[in-house]
Amino acid sequence: MQIREISVEDYEKVVVAEDKPSGLHAIIAIHDTTLGPALGGLRMWNYADEEEALNDVLRLAKGMTYKSACANTGLGGGKAVIIGDPNNDKTEERFRAMGRFVESLGGKYITAEDVGVRIEELEWIRSETRYVTGLSRKSGSSGNPSPFTARGVMRGLRACVEEAFGTSRLDNFHYAVQGLGQVGGDVARGLSMLGAWVTVTDIDENKLEEYTALPGIESVPLDEIYDVDCDVFMPCALGGILDGETIPRLKAKVVAGCANNQLLGSEDGDHLHKRGILYAPDFVINAGGIINVSMEIRPNGYDERLAVAQIENIYTALKVIFETSRRDEVTPTIAAERVAEKRLREARERNGKPVADSAPTP
Numbered sequence: 204m205q206i207r208e209i210s211v212e213d214y215e216k217v218v219v220a221e222d223k224p225s226g227l228h229a230i231i232a233i234h235d236t237t238l239g240p241a242l243g244g245l246r247m248w249n250y251a252d253e254e255e256a257l258n259d260v261l262r263l264a265k266g267m268t269y270k271s272a273c274a275n276t277g278l279g280g281g282k283a284v285i286i287g288d289p290n291n292d293k294t295e296e297r298f299r300a301m302g303r304f305v306e307s308l309g310g311k312y313i314t315a316e317d318v319g320v321r322i323e324e325l326e327w328i329r330s331e332t333r334y335v336t337g338l339s340r341k342s343g344s345s346g347n348p349s350p351f352t353a354r355g356v357m358r359g360l361r362a363c364v365e366e367a368f369g370t371s372r373l374d375n376f377h378y379a380v381q382g383l384g385q386v387g388g389d390v391a392r393g394l395s396m397l398g399a400w401v402t403v404t405d406i407d408e409n410k411l412e413e414y415t416a417l418p419g420i421e422s423v424p425l426d427e428i429y430d431v432d433c434d435v436f437m438p439c440a441l442g443g444i445l446d447g448e449t450i451p452r453l454k455a456k457v458v459a460g461c462a463n464n465q466l467l468g469s470e471d472g473d474h475l476h477k478r479g480i481l482y483a484p485d486f487v488i489n490a491g492g493i494i495n496v497s498m499e500i501r502p503n504g505y506d507e508r509l510a511v512a513q514i515e516n517i518y519t520a521l522k523v524i525f526e527t528s529r530r531d532e533v534t535p536t537i538a539a540e541r542v543a544e545k546r547l548r549e550a551r552e553r554n555g556k557p558v559a560d561s562a563p564t565p
Contacts (some may be wrong), residue, residue: 215236216308231308239271241264241312243283274516299327351514354514356488359517362518363521379402379437381439387405404423404427433455438460443464451478453478
């Protein structure tokens with residue numbers, strides 16, 4: 204395996220691995236370990252080239268730093284991506300090579316599940332490194348983090364509708380859910396069970412058929428989701444979908460979804476704010492999964508009750524961010540970033556250097 208380092212300003216370490224025998228081509232980005240070892244999921248995607256993969260992993264890693272800081276997980280931010288088709292390129296050899304790549308960092312990065320990767324592949328990685336979380340319950344881990352992410356999104360939605368509409372009853376509103384993956388699907392199903400009106404879209408026609416059979420759910424073609432006359436728009440697929448072309452089409456009063464990096468650029472947060480659309484910063488509302496897997500790294504081991512209790516605090520975190528946004532006359536994203544940067548700054552002042560020279564044993 205050939206591993207090379209890329210120098211990127213404001214990132215602690217960015218490394219690329221290429222392993223010809225297994226076909227692995229992957230990148231790990233460690234953004235910040237001030238608060239602890241960098242924990243972040245592994246994504247497998249059919250990127251056009253290494254540059255596209257690098258841009259994605261850098262954005263995701265920085266988002267993980269803010270997510271962990273806002274959620275008080277005691278961890279830093281990092282991310283990993285494998286360049287390849289998740290439908291055709293998965294092999295045990297490739298993921299075992301990825302495990303060796305993770306192991307080479309000595310615990311500064313701990314991996315977990317993300318788009319295109321399942322627990323099965325994480326088990327292959329685990330055969331080569333101990334620095335992996337979110338494995339199956341039977342292996343003593345916490346299992347699939349997606350239900351916990353969905354739980355946090357539903358909890359955060361209550362803070363959003365309270366701020367925008369003055370009520371915490373989720374059944375009173377119309378939601379447009381973009382993407383029916385593990386988290387988006389759970390959210391759509393949960394809203395249906397509450398009696399809400401839900402419009403969904405997804406690239407998978409079988410999923411659309413499955414979900415439109417549920418009460419209160421209808422579907423629209425992929426590109427028409429932005430034009431749905433709804434109360435809450437929920438990006439639950441890939442990131443970067445809110446930009447100068449899509450934001451003017453939105454008819455919602457709230458944007459709150461589980462996708463990472465929903466804003467294409469920082470100016471898009473300003474655009475939403477100027478239009479009077481309340482935005483729930485993605486790295487706050489979708490933190491349920493990372494909160495759950497972070498509990499595996501506790502000295503006393505995983506405790507689901509503590510995980511759920513901390514996930515419930517997503518509601519409070521968003522309330523504080525919305526209050527700060529109003530008081531300081533800034534966007535919710537800027538308010539959330541200020542919270543994260545304050546915690547990072549305080550940690551640096553206490554320690555004089557990053558606190559995570561080595562990682563605890565998962």
